[in-house]
Each structure stands twice: as C-alpha cells, then as structure tokens.
Amino acid sequence: MIKIILGLALLIFFVGCEKKHTSNLDGKKLLEEKCSACHNLDLPPKTFTDEKAPPMMAVAFHIKDFIKASSESDKIPKAIDFVKDYVVNPNASKSFCDKKSLESYGVMPSQKGKVTQDELEAIAEYMFEHFTLKNLDEAQAIENRLRKMPTGERVALKYNCLSCHKKDKDVVGPSFAKIAKRYVKNTVQIRKSIENGSAKRWKEYRSVMMPSFKNKISNKDLDVLVQWISQTKNEQSK
Ligand code: HEC
Ligand code: HEC
Known part of the structure; x- marks a missing residue:
C-alpha cells in the first residue's frame, strides 16, 4: 500500500515537473x-x-x-x-x-x-x-472595472478595506452605509478610526478589531475615503 502511495506521489511529482x-x-x-x-x-x-x-x-x-x-x-x-x-x-x-x-x-x-x-x-x-x-x-476587464468605479471605491480597494467592508452588507466589519448613518455629522470620527484603528465601537463586532492605517495611507487618499464613506447609502433600501 505504502509503495503504491509513494509511486503515485512520485508520478504526480514528475507530471508536475514536466509543466515547470x-x-x-x-x-x-x-x-x-x-x-x-x-x-x-x-x-x-x-x-x-x-x-x-x-x-x-x-x-x-x-x-x-x-x-x-x-x-x-x-x-x-x-x-x-x-x-x-x-x-x-x-x-x-x-x-x-x-x-x-x-x-x-x-x-x-x-x-x-x-x-x-x-x-x-x-x-x-x-x-x-x-x-x-x-x-x-x-x-482590460480589470481596467474597465476600475475606470467605472467611483474614486472612493477604487481607493478602498487599493488599501484592502473591501476585504472587510462592503458598501451595504455587514461582513467582517460593519457596512459603509451603516457607518455613514452613524456618523452623519461626524466625519472626524471616521477619519480618526481609519487612522487609529477601531475596536469595541460596534457591539456586533466585539471580538474583531480594525487595524490602524496610520502612516500607511496618504492624506489625499484619506480625504477621498472619508468623503466616500460618509456619502455611502444603503442601495437596497433606497
Ligand atoms: C537598445 C534598445 C533595445 C534593447 C535593450 C532591447 N531591444 Fe529588442 N528591439 C529593439 C528595437 C528597436 C526593435 C525593433 C527592430 C527590430 O525588429 O530589430 C527590437 C526588436 C526585438 C525583437 C524582434 C521583434 C520582431 O517583431 O521580430 C525581439 C524578439 C526583441 N527585440 C527582444 C528583446 C529582448 C528579449 C530584449 C531584452 C533581453 C531586448 N529586445 C532588448 C530595441 C531593443
Ligand atoms: C481586517 C478587517 C478590516 C479592514 C482591513 C478594515 N476594517 Fe474597518 N472595521 C473593521 C471592523 C471589525 C470594524 C468595527 C470595529 C469596532 O467595533 O469598533 C471596523 C470599523 C470601521 C469604521 C468605523 C469605526 C468607528 O469609529 O465606528 C470605519 C470608518 C472603517 N472601519 C473604515 C475602514 C477603511 C476606510 C478601511 C481601509 C483603509 C478599513 N476600515 C479596513 C474591520 C476592518
């Protein structure tokens, strides 16, 4: 039995090599x-x-x-x-x-x-x-997709925010639409949280925290992100 497995492993190894x-x-x-x-x-x-x-x-x-x-x-x-x-x-x-x-x-x-x-x-x-x-x-498909994206979304993609946040769906973190709603008149807090990270501000996310992006993100991109997030609306409930 062991011999057969070894033989198979070798075979896979060589087939794998051939393509290399x-x-x-x-x-x-x-x-x-x-x-x-x-x-x-x-x-x-x-x-x-x-x-x-x-x-x-x-x-x-x-x-x-x-x-x-x-x-x-x-x-x-x-x-x-x-x-x-x-x-x-x-x-x-x-x-x-x-x-x-x-x-x-x-x-x-x-x-x-x-x-x-x-x-x-x-x-x-x-x-x-x-x-x-x-x-x-x-x-070209990727370029087209990027070209059609709002600048804010493109920046969010660049810094990998979209792996944890969606516009109108809660995933690893709260949706940007929910965040926008909570901070309607407080874009300063949105900015602070992106810079310093965030934890325990959302009760559904007690066990997860958001990393700090201080020094990882340019001021210009930060402005764009804060603007974009604060204007995100829940498209499903429109
Ligand atoms: C100093 C500039 C220069 C550098 C460096 C250079 N090339 Fe070229 N290459 C050209 C020019 C000009 C042509 C177009 C004219 C021609 O076909 O000879 C060309 C044409 C070619 C062609 C033929 C294209 C055809 O349609 O037949 C190949 C193959 C090629 N380059 C490969 C390379 C590779 C691989 C390298 C790097 C190792 C390289 N080149 C570095 C200038 C350069
Ligand atoms: C690893 C996952 C992850 C990444 C990456 C991430 N976030 Fe978050 N984010 C979270 C979590 C989780 C929360 C909720 C934390 C809490 O409860 O305070 C959150 C909360 C937030 C908040 C609200 C904070 C507050 O003050 O209420 C904002 C704004 C935010 N994220 C923006 C961003 C932006 C912009 C990026 C990209 C630059 C980003 N996030 C990247 C997971 C992430």
Missing part, C-alpha cells in the same frame, strides 16, 4: 532588467511618444503569429529559439517587424555580452506565458 520551466531563473525580473530600457512591458502597453522599440506585447504577439512551426505545440519552443537568436544576432531580414516600423525604430542593437542564453531562455519563456490574449483580456 526548464529554467529556474526569474524571467520576469530579467525582462525588466535587460529589455525595459527600450521595450514597453505594460499589458496592455501605454502609448509612448518617444518609443525606442515596439512594446513587448506586440513583439510576443507577432512572433507567435508569424513563426513557422509544424504544429501548434511546436510554436512556443520555436518562438523561444527565435528570441534567443534574435537578441544576440538581430538583423532586418530576420525581424518580423513590418518594414515601416523597422525603418523608424532601426534594427535592434545586438545584446551580445549583456544577456546569456540561459537568461534569454527564461526571458522568452516568461514573454510567451505572460503576453497572451487571455491575459490581455483579463487586464
């Missing part, structure tokens, strides 16, 4: 160190007026589009090989960049001596894992 990177270097960090001087790494890229190179998302997308491979599963290994070669031996005929962009950027200067093949392997693996349509969609 061949490289144990930190591709994300290396990409930032070695490539961000010229390539914008944001997903989606923010537009630059003084762009020195195509954004890395565009590079990853069109290498994947244009690389020749016998099968879908062969694409990523081929794309990784392309990056490993291109970065040290770049030239116009190899580049997948369209002619016009290539003229305006100029061919990439070889990075020979500045990055090793092992490092490039890790960088390229990370590139094709991170810059995907799925991640782009997710990033």
Whole structure:
C-alpha cells in the first residue's frame, strides 16, 4: 500500500515537473532588467511618444503569429529559439517587424555580452506565458472595472478595506452605509478610526478589531475615503 502511495506521489511529482520551466531563473525580473530600457512591458502597453522599440506585447504577439512551426505545440519552443537568436544576432531580414516600423525604430542593437542564453531562455519563456490574449483580456476587464468605479471605491480597494467592508452588507466589519448613518455629522470620527484603528465601537463586532492605517495611507487618499464613506447609502433600501 505504502509503495503504491509513494509511486503515485512520485508520478504526480514528475507530471508536475514536466509543466515547470526548464529554467529556474526569474524571467520576469530579467525582462525588466535587460529589455525595459527600450521595450514597453505594460499589458496592455501605454502609448509612448518617444518609443525606442515596439512594446513587448506586440513583439510576443507577432512572433507567435508569424513563426513557422509544424504544429501548434511546436510554436512556443520555436518562438523561444527565435528570441534567443534574435537578441544576440538581430538583423532586418530576420525581424518580423513590418518594414515601416523597422525603418523608424532601426534594427535592434545586438545584446551580445549583456544577456546569456540561459537568461534569454527564461526571458522568452516568461514573454510567451505572460503576453497572451487571455491575459490581455483579463487586464482590460480589470481596467474597465476600475475606470467605472467611483474614486472612493477604487481607493478602498487599493488599501484592502473591501476585504472587510462592503458598501451595504455587514461582513467582517460593519457596512459603509451603516457607518455613514452613524456618523452623519461626524466625519472626524471616521477619519480618526481609519487612522487609529477601531475596536469595541460596534457591539456586533466585539471580538474583531480594525487595524490602524496610520502612516500607511496618504492624506489625499484619506480625504477621498472619508468623503466616500460618509456619502455611502444603503442601495437596497433606497
Ligand atoms: C537598445 C534598445 C533595445 C534593447 C535593450 C532591447 N531591444 Fe529588442 N528591439 C529593439 C528595437 C528597436 C526593435 C525593433 C527592430 C527590430 O525588429 O530589430 C527590437 C526588436 C526585438 C525583437 C524582434 C521583434 C520582431 O517583431 O521580430 C525581439 C524578439 C526583441 N527585440 C527582444 C528583446 C529582448 C528579449 C530584449 C531584452 C533581453 C531586448 N529586445 C532588448 C530595441 C531593443
Ligand atoms: C481586517 C478587517 C478590516 C479592514 C482591513 C478594515 N476594517 Fe474597518 N472595521 C473593521 C471592523 C471589525 C470594524 C468595527 C470595529 C469596532 O467595533 O469598533 C471596523 C470599523 C470601521 C469604521 C468605523 C469605526 C468607528 O469609529 O465606528 C470605519 C470608518 C472603517 N472601519 C473604515 C475602514 C477603511 C476606510 C478601511 C481601509 C483603509 C478599513 N476600515 C479596513 C474591520 C476592518
């Protein structure tokens, strides 16, 4: 019995390993160190007026589009090989960049001596894992959600207030609507409690206390939060 369990554990271990990177270097960090001087790494890229190179998302997308491979599963290994070669031996005929962009950027200067093949392997693996349509969609969905949020709610999200408070539902702490109702004319207390933390002011929450946010939160964000909380209404009872 023990043997079977051990065998299973080993099997899971190896299956788990197979999916893992061949490289144990930190591709994300290396990409930032070695490539961000010229390539914008944001997903989606923010537009630059003084762009020195195509954004890395565009590079990853069109290498994947244009690389020749016998099968879908062969694409990523081929794309990784392309990056490993291109970065040290770049030239116009190899580049997948369209002619016009290539003229305006100029061919990439070889990075020979500045990055090793092992490092490039890790960088390229990370590139094709991170810059995907799925991640782009997710990033855009989050951006859209944030854009539609009132500023106050965005700030509350930033400081993790929303993990304990909801607008109109009691969770770990009282709802912001209830807090607003209690302190209609006393925003000073709201401010004090955010700065110093709070305990035993709400009888339903005797056993839980709120941590202090002193020195963790900028004055400007604190103003925004106090304003937003004090104006929160219970949407269900409107
Ligand atoms: C000194 C600026 C500079 C640095 C640093 C730089 N690049 Fe580039 N790169 C460019 C420019 C400019 C182009 C566009 C012209 C071209 O295709 O050669 C480019 C193009 C590329 C391409 C080919 C894109 C295509 O569509 O065929 C790849 C791949 C690439 N870079 C990867 C990297 C990686 C990975 C790093 C970091 C190890 C890096 N670059 C660092 C300037 C730079
Ligand atoms: C770990 C959970 C937790 C987090 C995180 C948290 N709170 Fe609280 N909060 C509570 C609890 C619990 C109470 C009720 C404490 C009590 O009984 O005094 C509370 C109470 C409050 C009160 C009312 C205090 C009073 O004077 O009556 C305000 C205002 C408040 N929180 C705002 C915030 C803001 C803004 C943030 C983010 C910056 C935040 N909270 C983050 C748990 C939390």
